[in-house]
Each structure stands twice: as structure tokens, then as C-alpha cells.
Amino acid sequence: MKVNYICSRCHRRFAVNTFAYKCQCGGAFELEKIPPKLPLGRLKSRANSIWRYREVLPIIKDENIVTLGEGMTPLVEERIFDKEVLLKLDYLFPSGSYKDRGASVLVSKIKELGIKTVVGDSSGNAGAAMAAYCARAGITCEIYCPESASEGKLVQISLYGAKLNKIPGSREDTAKVIQEKAKEVFYASHNWNPFFTEGTKTVFYEICEQLNWEVPDSIIMPAGYGSIILGIALAGRELKDMGVINNLPKLVAVQTEAIPPIYEAFRKGETKVTPLAQGRHTYAEGIACLNPIRGEQILEVLRETDGEVIKVSEEEIAEGINILAQKGIYVEPTSAVVVGALRKSLKIKEGKTNVVILTGSGLKATDKILRIFGREFAAKEQLKRSSLQKIDSPK
Numbered sequence: 128m129k130v131n132y133i134c135s136r137c138h139r140r141f142a143v144n145t146f147a148y149k150c151q152c153g154g155a156f157e158l159e160k161i162p163p164k165l166p167l168g169r170l171k172s173r174a175n176s177i178w179r180y181r182e183v184l185p186i187i188k189d190e191n192i193v194t195l196g197e198g199m200t201p202l203v204e205e206r207i208f209d210k211e212v213l214l215k216l217d218y219l220f221p222s223g224s225y226k227d228r229g230a231s232v233l234v235s236k237i238k239e240l241g242i243k244t245v246v247g248d249s250s251g252n253a254g255a256a257m258a259a260y261c262a263r264a265g266i267t268c269e270i271y272c273p274e275s276a277s278e279g280k281l282v283q284i285s286l287y288g289a290k291l292n293k294i295p296g297s298r299e300d301t302a303k304v305i306q307e308k309a310k311e312v313f314y315a316s317h318n319w320n321p322f323f324t325e326g327t328k329t330v331f332y333e334i335c336e337q338l339n340w341e342v343p344d345s346i347i348m349p350a351g352y353g354s355i356i357l358g359i360a361l362a363g364r365e366l367k368d369m370g371v372i373n374n375l376p377k378l379v380a381v382q383t384e385a386i387p388p389i390y391e392a393f394r395k396g397e398t399k400v401t402p403l404a405q406g407r408h409t410y411a412e413g414i415a416c417l418n419p420i421r422g423e424q425i426l427e428v429l430r431e432t433d434g435e436v437i438k439v440s441e442e443e444i445a446e447g448i449n450i451l452a453q454k455g456i457y458v459e460p461t462s463a464v465v466v467g468a469l470r471k472s473l474k475i476k477e478g479k480t481n482v483v484i485l486t487g488s489g490l491k492a493t494d495k496i497l498r499i500f501g502r503e504f505a506a507k508e509q510l511k512r513s514s515l516q517k518i519d520s521p522k
């Protein structure tokens with residue numbers, strides 16, 4: 128598949144081997160490509176991974192594909208707040224988050240371009256995914272993360288063999304540091320580089336295939352930089368062009384009360400997202416994004432699909448972790464924001480097909496989850512010990 132970059136703002140074209148990660152005008156790159164076709168009848172016999180959609184993934188030679196068998200995650204029925212939902216277990220990936228979708232495709236492209244060294248920045252999960260796939264491909268990788276990122280994610284990145292740099296301050300402070308680095312080394316950015324979105328789009332291919340190529344009524348997901356929304360929008364356009372589907376589901380994006388830039392722009396009817404100067408602390412580190420660089424596109428697709436943006440409190444995040452865990456599902460705080468949205472959203476209706484995307488494993492954020500529930504755990508333990516003492520001590 129022959130492709131090139133095109134600036135989303137001024138429409139200037141670039142070869143995909145450029146080391147520039149955005150246009151001189153500041154616009155983000157899109158991929159310009161021949162509309163792909165997918166042989167639906169042949170999919171059944173293929174591997175259960177994102178690469179079953181090989182024809183729509185823009186890697187030229189099969190030998191460059193870097194894969195760990197990622198994708199085709201389960202879609203399971205559940206009932207939450209009296210609403211029937213289908214949970215897309217996208218935390219079941221080799222590195223423990225859905226970011227492996229994007230990393231598999233982006234690292235494959237980096238290998239195809241013959242690039243041997245890359246840098247990336249991340250709140251944690253994308254960094255871990257990039258480090259894992261770079262390790263698999265033998266590509267040298269350096270990752271910048273906020274120093275406050277979950278210990279589990281940071282340990283993962285180091286053990287995969289990437290050089291880890293912990294940056295004090297917010298997620299945006301990390302993004303600023305990497306701008307300098309990106310002048311010397313290939314910047315493998317999961318937010319700027321459109322090959323990453325080519326991977327994240329596979330979540331919508333999977334959901335539609337799992338529903339026998341029926342479009343669900345709504346999809347609910349966390350939103351920071353909006354990579355899932357953008358992936359669904361891309362897959363939706365392709366599937367419509369191929370004549371497989373006719374419409375997109377209502378997209379419900381979930382943010383936190385601590386950092387809600389997309390929520391604010393959507394509520395005010397704005398076409399651009401105004402970056403926030405600062406945010407409050409949130410346990411949902413994966414969506415602690417003050418400046419979603421593709422904000423315009425995110426707002427456009429949310430409105431096109433008659434979607435909605437919901438914001439949830441830290442208490443609702445804790446409640447979400449708890450409710451899901453009681454159902455055998457252990458996710459990180461960022462993933463758990465969707466539960467609060469199930470209660471608040473007016474777009475999620477009973478009797479409809481509502482898909483909830485769960486993005487990251489709880490095992491990655493044990494330190495954060497302990498901080499949220501620490502006191503409660505300690506109280507239960509104390510209670511247990513005191514009742515044991517009562518039984519042990521002779522009358």
C-alpha cells in the first residue's frame with residue numbers, strides 16, 4: 128500500500144520517511160492512501176490478531192510486521208447500573224493496554240523505513256507498548272514519562288530495555304522536553320504519528336466483526352489525546368467506503384473533573400479545544416492531557432455521531448474500579464472512568480447495543496490503586512486481626 132503524509136491544516140504532502148513529526152504550519156499529519164478493501168469472507172480462517180485485517184494496515188512487506196499476537200480481545204456481556212453493556216476487554220494485550228494496537232503498526236513501519244533508534248513520550252502505557260515492540264524488533268528506544276507515572280508502567284519500560292527518562296511535572300512538561308530531543312532522533316509519537324492510529328482503528332474493525340458487521344448503538348471510552356475516538360473515526364470512514372457499514376455509533380468520551388478540556392469545548396459548542404493552563408491531580412493518569420493536539424477532529428467526530436462528553440470525579444473513578452472488580456474485571460483508574468459515564472450519559476440507552484472499551488490492566492497501577500483503597504484495606508485487615516484475637520484469647 129503506497130502512502131504519504133498530508134498536513135491536516137495546509138494539505139502539504141510529505142514522504143513518510145521524513146523525520147519531521149508535524150508540518151511547518153504546526154498541523155498534524157494524516158495518511159493519504161488508496162482506499163483499502165477487506166475480503167470479509169476470508170477473515171474467518173485468519174489469525175486472531177489485528178493483522179487479520181492485513182489489507183487495511185499500511186505496511187508494504189509482510190516481513191516487516193512486528194507482532195506479539197495482539198488483538199481480537201473478548202467482548203463480554205455484563206449489566207452495570209441496570210444497563211446491558213458489552214465490555215471490550217482491551218486491557219488483555221501483551222503489554223497490558225490497548226496501546227499495543229498502535230505500537231504494533233507504528234513499530235512495523237519504523238522497521239520498514241530502516242530506522243534503528245527512536246524516542247517517545249507517554250503517560251506510561253504507550254511508552255510500555257512502544258518499548259515492548261521495539262524490543263521485539265531490535266530497535267533502540269528511549270522513552271520520556273512523567274515521574275508520577277505508575278511504578279508498574281515505568282518498571283515495564285526499563286525491563287523491555289528502553290532508556291527511561293522520568294520528567295518532573297505534568298504530562299505536558301514531558302511533551303515539552305521531547306520536542307528538543309525530536310530534532311535529533313526519530314520521534315515515534317503515538318499522538319502525532321498517524322501510523323499509530325492505523326493500529327488503534329482495529330478496535331472498531333473487531334467490534335463490528337464480533338457483532339457480525341452490525342454497528343453498535345454507542346461506544347463509551349476514556350479520552351485524553353482521543354486516540355480511540357480518532358481510531359474509530361478512521362475505521363468508520365474506511366468501512367463506510369467499502370460499503371460494509373452505513374453509520375457510526377454514538378461516541379461517548381469520558382474525561383475527569385480534574386482535567387476536562389474536551390468536555391469544556393464540547394459543552395460550549397466550540398470547534399477547537401482550548402488547552403488548559405493547568406489541571407488538578409487525578410488518578411486517571413492516562414487521560415491527564417491538558418492539550419489534546421487533534422482536538423478539532425475529536426470534537427467533529429463526537430458531534431457527527433450525535434455523541435457526548437461526560438466528566439467523572441475521583442470518587443466515581445474509585446467506585447468504577449470497585450464495581451468492575453466485583454465482576455471479575457481488574458482495570459487501572461484511567462479505564463474505570465467509563466463506569467461513572469454509564470450512570471450519567473443520556474446517550475446510553477437500555478435495550479441498545481452499548482460497547483464499553485476497557486483500556487488498561489489494573490496490574491499496571493497497583494501503587495495508585497493501593498493509594499485509592501489503602502485506608503479501606505487497612506481497616507478491613509485491622510478488623511480481621513481484632514476478631515482473630517478475640518477468638519484466640521482464652522476467656
Ligand SMILES: [Zn+2]
Pocket residue numbers: 134135136137138139150151152153154
Ligand atoms: Zn501544514
